[in-house]
Amino acid sequence: MTKQYIQNHKQYFLEKGLTVINSVFSDDEIEKMIKCIQNADTSRDNFRKSDDLFAVRQLLKEIPEIKELIFNDTVKTIIRQLFGEKYFAVKSIYFDKPETSNWYVAYHQDLTISVDKKLEMQGFGPWTTKKNQFAVQPPLPVLENICTIRIHLDDTDEYNGALKVIPGSHTKGIYRTETIDWGTETEKICDVRKGGIMIMKPLMLHGSNRTTNDKKRRVIHIEFSDMELPQDLKWSEKLN
Structure with missing residues (x-):
């Protein structure tokens, strides 16, 4: 993966708020990650299991052995060159949208961060607390900084719940979905191959449709x- 190749992705990412890079992980690396997750103790609070969804919150804390599988040399290079030298992980989630899941996610922005405690601070709020985990909407510059x-x-792909996005919407601050002007905005479906990565700004409007082809989507x-x-x-999850 050449420096120029990554620079091209960076330029597109900064302008559109997303980019897709395929072939970042081999099939073998992906299978090792899946095994790692399957072998974990799912009885703890951060594991959520239902017919519609299997999810792990604070994945890097709950299954620390997965870190060396995720942060291979290619990923480290992409983080440094696309985001910057000093970026660190602040939140991690695994989710499995099973073949039978009819999970539909409406267009939204990711507007909260995970933090270690609740503090009354100007510009921070509203707050939510679940099982002693704290989430808050921070000031806009904090959200704009996240990748x-x-x-x-x-x-x-579009048949098993690939993200649909509105490219460029990350530059418009807090963007209420009811104000989307479909006369000027364009929807894009983000197909990603197994072992590929999608990079996005959480402020970009995104959602996903129901699965229609009976295929898994694990992310x-x-x-x-x-x-x-x-x-x-x-x-709450800072990891250098």
């Missing part, structure tokens, strides 16, 4: 930032 990598453990979602939070507030 997300989504590692695809399966081929994903590892990791958010990165290079900002420290003010006062005594800390990222």
